[in-house]
Amino acid sequence: MSDDAPDWTCSGCGRAVEETTPEKRTPCLHCGSLARTAHVTVTETVSVTTYLKTRAKHRDGGTKVLRDITEGDDYHRKTGKWNLMRRVIDRANNWYEEIFRDRDSGAIVHHTAEPLTEHKKPKPD
Numbered sequence: 153m154s155d156d157a158p159d160w161t162c163s164g165c166g167r168a169v170e171e172t173t174p175e176k177r178t179p180c181l182h183c184g185s186l187a188r189t190a191h192v193t194v195t196e197t198v199s200v201t202t203y204l205k206t207r208a209k210h211r212d213g214g215t216k217v218l219r220d221i222t223e224g225d226d227y228h229r230k231t232g233k234w235n236l237m238r239r240v241i242d243r244a245n246n247w248y249e250e251i252f253r254d255r256d257s258g259a260i261v262h263h264t265a266e267p268l269t270e271h272k273k274p275k276p277d
């Protein structure tokens with residue numbers, strides 16, 4: 153019996169039945185029904201990769217954003233890979249931090265941490 157052979161049940165009463173061929177089919181011992189239902193379990197391995205990016209802005213009562221945190225998946229054009237990134241812009245503490253990790257290995261591929269005032273210009277990499 154192979155893995156994808158269906159399990160048969162009686163369509164009338166739902167009891168498991170031995171199914172031979174439709175021609176040799178005998179009425180169900182329990183309800184007399186000739187109808188059969190085949191149950192095939194199909195296991196599919198679906199590889200779904202979801203990319204997510206969240207951005208959280210922290211305000212202290214007022215309208216001024218004190219902390220801006222972006223984290224999630226980031227596509228790196230240079231390597232053609234998706235990285236996990238976390239960027240924190242902390243205006244209250246004048247701090248800028250950026251960490252990029254390899255999605256597969258978790259290794260840090262890029263890390264920047266510096267006072268926000270020194271991060272005015274994006275650096276060419």
Ligand SMILES: [Zn+2]
Nearest residue numbers: 162165180183
């Ligand atoms: Zn039956």
